[in-house]
Amino acid sequence: MTADTQSIVEVEGLSKSYWIARREPGMAGAIRGLFRREYREVKALEDVSFCVKPGELIGYIGPNGAGKSTTVKILSGILVPDTGRCQVLGRVPWEERIETVQRIGVVFGQRTQLWWDLPVQETFELLIEIYRLCRTRTREVLKELQDLLDLGPLLDVPVRQLSLGQRMRCDLAAALIHEPRLLFLDEPTIGLDAVSKLAVRDFVKRLNRDRGVAVILTTHDLDDIEALCDRVLVLGEGKLLIDGSLADLRSRVTRLRSLTVDLVDEEAHFECPGATIHSREGHRVHLRFDPEQISTPELIGRIVASHSIRDLFVENPPIEEIVARLYGDYRLDGSGDARGA
Amino acid sequence: MKFLNALSLYLRYAGVSVRGQMQYRASFFMMAFGNLLLTGIDFLAIWALIDRFGSIRGWRLQEVALLYGMVNVAFALSEAFARGFDVFPNMVRSGDFDRILLRPRSAALQVVGQELQVFRIGRFSQGLAVLLWGAWSLHVVWTVPKVLLCTASILGGACLFSGLFVLQATLAFWTTSTLEIINTVTYGGVETAQYPLSVYRPWFRQFFTYVVPLACINYLPAHAILERPDPLGSPVWLHYGAPAFGFLFLLVTLQIWEFGVRHYRSTGS
Structure with missing residues (x-):
């Protein structure tokens, strides 16, 4: 029981459906749609439950349309769920929207929260007014954030002139x-160049480690998850499929890893016991192997001994592949219901 | 305290909006001047009409000028201050309304604060000029209660038109196609109220008295200012109390708006 009261987010049996109007094609259809519409139910979330403890850094992943944004919107008080219970920092977000958003931070990677025409500094001034913050305290907070995020040179620049990373x-x-x-970070690295991605990751990591801020990170980038998260929640078609560590997730889905080899000679014959060839494009060969049957150094040793290579690198299967496979398995299991068609 | 907090935030928002507009100075002056000319033509039409026929149902030009001035100043105020609701349907469509809900302040306050259109001073100044000319040349004794009544009517009118903007914004929660119905009432209402209500057909009068209480913000109070009975038979206390219905209208539409916000949050965009 004490564990439960310690949670800063508690979600239990959360469900939400949208009713999407079916549009009939053409002008006649549009006019008919004014008077009579047919609606189709889309289940965005089905019976989702989880808890977040203070200071956790959680990756929230799943394919497009899995319901990640819906969850974030419910937890931040924007949307009201159909059924289910939920508490964020001890409050029901949709009943106490203002009190809830006063205590949480939300970043949507796709859409800025800043004022397009305002210089960054003035944006901060406006936010101080909006959140009714103490000026002296906030000045310290801002100073620290500016140093960590290297905002100094950006303060006078209007938001519309900033690059995506800035x-x-x-x-x-x-x-x-x-x-x-x-x-809540909703795809914070989407579209960023490598340097900016690293800067964002580094910042989130420090924020979590040094200040104990709990983070729920939605992303498609497995590297984000790998660099940051101890725990992963996987959502598929509105259902929570996995709640566990990253290693859990991998082993639940596939042990296979992939190795990419660049050969010196485009025409060279390639063969390697212990790994299967997934695909080949000229110089480049994509292999799959099971690290429990052959260790990575051993496999690399074998390849280097028998072929002349220019480069090689080991990768994890991309997140979309893992999740797609996870969801495929889940259906084949028969543990899902029969509504998919 | 709550009100002062809200006002302070509103002023900040408004300051941002105004500074944005002042960046384009030439454009601002042209828009303000265009607004003055375009809306001023209406009064020329009224002048031409009355010049030809002498009066409209017993209303002389100076008296109509009073009606015209009150409604135009009121509408200019609402256009300047409440146009934030005008761009609101776009915010729902683009998802920007979520951003507003993420901030710990009233959604209506944030929506209205995002736009203060200073160039509406065009309509405002020509309306005020006509009003002052009418007031001056009528030989009415402007007692304190009359001045207060006139001011209250204008503010009530500004609230009424703002309420119409709020209503139109509220529709965006249910339909993504812009419905021009409310616009018809808003602009049609301004045109209507530039003439004495007694010239219209009964059903039309009743609509603009009981559904959208436009009569309450210039026609009825004008009788108190001019100290004469209403040919339609309204009581004198109503002539003084009428502006309150403008404020009430805004309060009611804000409730409907809140209902719309709840609907949005339970259905999603």
Whole structure:
């Protein structure tokens, strides 16, 4: 029981459906649609339950349309679920929207929270007013955020002139100005270049480690998850499929890893016992292997001994592949219901 | 305290909006001047009409000028301050309304604060000029209660038109196609209220009295200011109390808006 009261997020049996109007094609259909519409039910979330403890850093993944954004919107008080219970920092978000959002931070990678025409500094001033913050305290918080995110040179620049990476750094600062203990990040690295991605990851990691801010991170980028998260929630078609560590997730789905080899000679014959060839494009050969049958160094040793190669690298299967396979398995299991068609 | 907090945030928002507009100075002056000219033509039409026929149902030009001035100043105020609701349907469509819900302040306050259209001063100043000319040349004794009544009517009118903007914004929660119905009432209402209500057919009068209480923000109070009985038979206390219905209208539409917000949050976009 004490464990439960310690949670900062408690979600139990959360479900939500949308009713989507079916549009009939053509002008006649559009006019008919004005008077009579047929609706189709889309289940965005079905019976989702989980808890978040203070200071956790959780990856929330799943394919497009799996219901990730819906969850974030419910937890941040924007949407009301159909059924289910939920508490965020001790409050029911949709009943106490203002009190809830006063205590959480939310960043949507796809859409900025900043004012398009305002210089960054003025955005912060406006947020101080909106959150009714103490100016002296906030000045310290901002100073620290500016140092960590290297915002100094950006403060006078209007938001619309920022690059995507600069904008994301400013968005992060804006979401943390009121010192929330819980931060939702919805695809914070989407579209960013490698340097900006690393900067964002590094910042999130420090925020979590040094300040104990709990983070729920939605992403399609497995590297984000691997770099940051101890725990992963996998959502598929509105259902929570897995709640566990990253290793759990991998072993539940596939042990296979992939190795990519660049050969010196495009025409060279390639053969390697212990691994299967997944595909080949000229110089480049994609292999799959099971690390429990052959260790990575051993496999690499074998390849290097028998072929002349230019380069090689080991990869994990991309997240979409894992999730797609996970969901496929789940259906084949027969444990899912029969409504999919 | 709550009100002061809200006002302080509103002023900040408005400051942002105004500074944005002042970045394009030439464009601002042209829009303000265009707004003055375009809306001023209406009064020329009224002048031409009355010049030809002498009066409309016993209303002389100066008296109509009073009606015209009150409704135009009121509408200019609502256009300047409440146009934030006008761009609201776009916010719902693009998902920007979620961003507003993520901030710990009233959604209506944030929506209205995002736009303060200063160039509406065009209509405002020509309406005020006509009103002052009418007030001056009528030889009415402007006692304190009359001045207060006139001011209250204008503010009530601004609330009424703002309420119409709120209603139109609320529709966006149910339909993504812009419904021009409310616009018809808004702009049609301004045109209507520039003439004495007694010239219209009964069903039309009743609509603009009981459904959208436009009569309450210039026609009825004008009788108190001019100190004459209403040919339609309304009581004198109503002439003084009428502006309250403008404020009430805004309160009611804000309730409907809140209902719309709840609907949005339970159905999603």
